[in-house]
Amino acid sequence: MILRPDYVNEILKYIDTPLVKIVSGVRRCGKSTILEMFRDELLARGIASDNIIVRRYSEMVYDDMSAKDMYNDIKAAISGMGRCYLILDEVQEIKGWEKVLNDLLENADVDIYVTGSNSKLMSGEISTYLTGRYVSIPAYTLSLREYLDFKGKDVYAGKDMFDEYIKYGGFPVIAISSFEPRTAYQVVDGIYSSVITRDISKRHKIRNKELFDRVVKYIIENVGKTFSANTIVRFLKSEKRDLSVETVYNYIKWLEEAFIIYPCQRYDMQGKAVLKTFEKYYLSDISLKYSQMGFDSKMLSAMMENVVYLEMKRRGYEVFIGKNKDKEIDFIAQRREERIYVQVCVKIPEDSDRETANLMEIRDHYHKYVVCYDRLASGNDNGVEIVNIIDFLLSEKW
Numbered sequence: 001m002i003l004r005p006d007y008v009n010e011i012l013k014y015i016d017t018p019l020v021k022i023v024s025g026v027r028r029c030g031k032s033t034i035l036e037m038f039r040d041e042l043l044a045r046g047i048a049s050d051n052i053i054v055r056r057y058s059e060m061v062y063d064d065m066s067a068k069d070m071y072n073d074i075k076a077a078i079s080g081m082g083r084c085y086l087i088l089d090e091v092q093e094i095k096g097w098e099k100v101l102n103d104l105l106e107n108a109d110v111d112i113y114v115t116g117s118n119s120k121l122m123s124g125e126i127s128t129y130l131t132g133r134y135v136s137i138p139a140y141t142l143s144l145r146e147y148l149d150f151k152g153k154d155v156y157a158g159k160d161m162f163d164e165y166i167k168y169g170g171f172p173v174i175a176i177s178s179f180e181p182r183t184a185y186q187v188v189d190g191i192y193s194s195v196i197t198r199d200i201s202k203r204h205k206i207r208n209k210e211l212f213d214r215v216v217k218y219i220i221e222n223v224g225k226t227f228s229a230n231t232i233v234r235f236l237k238s239e240k241r242d243l244s245v246e247t248v249y250n251y252i253k254w255l256e257e258a259f260i261i262y263p264c265q266r267y268d269m270q271g272k273a274v275l276k277t278f279e280k281y282y283l284s285d286i287s288l289k290y291s292q293m294g295f296d297s298k299m300l301s302a303m304m305e306n307v308v309y310l311e312m313k314r315r316g317y318e319v320f321i322g323k324n325k326d327k328e329i330d331f332i333a334q335r336r337e338e339r340i341y342v343q344v345c346v347k348i349p350e351d352s353d354r355e356t357a358n359l360m361e362i363r364d365h366y367h368k369y370v371v372c373y374d375r376l377a378s379g380n381d382n383g384v385e386i387v388n389i390i391d392f393l394l395s396e397k398w
Contacts, residue, residue, distance in 0.1 A: 003149050006314075007034045008041060010137055011113065020101050020130055021113045025139035026259035026284040027199070028191045030172045031115035032056070034139060035087050038113065042085055051084045053077045058090040067096030071103065078108060088114040102129040115139075118199060119257045140314050141170035141285040144307075144393040150175035158390045159375065166303060167295060169287025170310075181295060188291040192260075199258040204250075211236075211243055215251050219261060219281055220289050224302040226266070226278040226321070252281075259284045264309060267320035267332055269362070280321055282309045300373065304389055305330060305344045308371055311393055312342075327358045339366040340398050346373045348386065356384045367398060 007023070011034070014021050023031050039052055053074065057065070065073075078084040086104070091097045091114040104110050142150060147165050148157060150172065167181060168174050171191065174184050196216065206212045218232055229248040236243050255261045262282050266275040283289055286303045293299075312319050312333045322329030322341065331342040341362060345355050348370065353360075359368040360382050368384045369392065370377075377388045392398075 004030065004034055004037065004146060007137070007139060008037050011035075011038050012041065014135055016111055017135075018105065018133070020105065020134040021137060022134055023113070023115045023137045023139050024117070024119060024259070026141070026191075027117045027195055028171055028173055029139050029141045029259075029284070031117075031139045032089050033172065035089065035113055035115060039085075039087055047085060051081055052087065053084055054087045054089070056089040057093040062093065065094055067094060067100050070094050070097065071100045074100070074104065075108070078110060083109045083111070086110050086112045086114075088112070090115060090117060092116045092118045098129040102133070105130075105133060117195070117259065119259065138313070140310055142172060142175055143170065143311060143314055144390070146170070147175050155394050158394050162390045166286070166300070166307065167290075169285045169290070171285055171287060174287065181290075185287065185291045185294070188285070188287045192288055192291055195258050195260055200254045204254055211241060212251060214239075214241070215243070215248060216255065216260075217292065219252070219255065220283065220292055222281075223283055223289060224280055224305045226280050228278050260288065262309070262313065264331075265320055266323050269322055269324045269329075269332075274320065275323065282306045284310075301344070301346050304346065304371070304373065307393070308342060308344050308389070324358065324361060327361065329358055329362070339364075341366060341368045343370045344372070344389075345370065348372055348374065348377065353381075356381050356386075359384045369398070 011021055011023070023034060025031055039054065042052055043049060055062070055074070074086065078086075088097075094100070101112055101114070104112065144158060144162065144165050145155065147170060148155060148161055151157075151161065153161055168179075168184055169188065171188060173187060177184075179187065196213075200206065201209055201212065214236070215232060218235060229245045229252065232248050233243060233245050252261070256263060260283065262284065264280040264282060266278060267273070268275055283306055286306050289299065289303070309319055309331065312331065315335070317333035317335045317338075317340075320332045320334070322332040329341055330344050333340050333342065341359055343355050343359060348355050355370045355372075359370070362368065370384055370386050371389050371392045372386070373389055375388055375390075377386050379386045
């Protein structure tokens with residue numbers, strides 16, 4: 001059974017095209033398993049196992065491997081084999097990997113698939129060596145629907161399983177286990193620490209680890225709130241700590257590159273422009289917050305926002321915060337010619353239009369939703385659809 005068919009089907013769109021297929025996302029989000037499932041699909045299509053070359057560069061055997069070693073190893077593996085399919089896991093561990101793949105694309109009969117835990121896979125040197133020769137397939141932790149699949153449940157169990165999902169998050173290693181919350185958060189803390197230490201602190205030679213950790217904690221504490229690098233600098237000064245705005249920008253950039261956080265920019269609906277200041281940030285998985293701060297039901301509103309944001313990203317939407325004059329819309333999500341507006345709340349207040357009024361002021365024909373935790377939420381209020389978050393997440397189409 002293919003547990004994450006959407007990803008496998010997306011990869012299959014590009015099979016045998018002269019492009020490097022790059023599956024990228026936070027560590028332990030399931031990238032390697034997705035490519036294992038893709039390998040199974042290749043075998044099912046009659047591709048000989050000897051023609052599928054798999055390398056996992058995070059394994060100890062590849063420590064200190066150079067780009068030249070990588071090239072020679074792959075060339076030896078494909079020699080005399082005819083067309084081969086290369087599945088290269090955590091390829092960013094090999095410095096200069098992009099040169100190797102560029103040469104193989106030009107001079108070997110190969111179809112290349114790679115995974116990575118750093119968004120630099122889509123920038124920097126790759127733009128030089130692989131311009132126009134790669135396609136990016138972002139991978140995320142489990143959606144609610146995928147979480148149900150991992151638990152062997154159908155969509156009708158969504159209402160029973162949602163509270164568990166919002167408490168445990170979507171890392172596959174958690175979904176396939178039966179951990180108590182405390183153990184689950186310890187496991188996630190291990191993932192978090194690996195990214196912070198290995199992918200950021202060591203890679204970028206951060207000297208003041210304590211100050212860096214404080215910045216990260218501030219961002220995690222303020223998920224779903226607008227702030228800027230200057231906001232963080234002022235906050236640190238209030239704690240008698242000093243850090244430059246430029247350094248804070250670097251920290252944020254490195255967290256984005258390691259897929260710990262995703263930025264959500266503000267969009268001025270009057271000026272039809274993306275604003276450069278006071279973004280929001282959302283976590284690649286809500287359990288990252290619990291692993292650092294523990295679980296508290298008071299976090300529910302922010303975590304619901306985070307879950308909705310990630311679901312829209314999974315479905316290929318570009319997501320913004322809406323600024324409509326002096327009003328804020330939680331999300332504007334755009335995908336080609338489609339657009340939806342979304343407000344997220346725990347409960348719609350009685351005798352108040354606080355959650356619907358902002359949406360009612362938008363004068364266009366696109367769908368407008370208030371997504372809430374209330375299990376009985378449904379209906380339509382002057383063109384604004386009221387929907388329970390479980391139904392929203394499990395809906396085939398918005």
